[in-house]
Amino acid sequence: MNEAKQPNHADPVIIDLGKQKKKRVKRLRKGQGRLMSDVALALDELKTEGVVKEGAQPVIVVVREKSKKRRWPI
Numbered sequence: 001m002n003e004a005k006q007p008n009h010a011d012p013v014i015i016d017l018g019k020q021k022k023k024r025v026k027r028l029r030k031g032q033g034r035l036m037s038d039v040a041l042a043l044d045e046l047k048t049e050g051v052v053k054e055g056a057q058p059v060i061v062v063v064r065e066k067s068k069k070r071r072w073p074i
Contacts, residue, residue: 013052015042016062025065035063 017035020028027033039061046052 012060013043013046014060014062015039019064019066022065022068025063028061028063035061 017028017038020035024033024035028035028039039059043052043059047054
């Protein structure tokens with residue numbers, strides 16, 4: 001009766017896409033673009049390896065926007 005129960009949720013999958021251009025990040029937020037296809041490919045790969053079950057885990061995507069390059073020194 002005093003058994004420790006395991007939670008029913010699994011650990012989240014974290015995909016770090018590194019620094020990307022602002023436009024790519026905007027498209028990812030809308031569910032479009034190259035970064036979204038990169039996320040889909042990573043999830044497909046994890047599913048084939050058996051790390052992720054179909055729709056079983058939340059996915060967290062980490063992306064950092066690149067800062068704009070200034071052409072003229074201020």
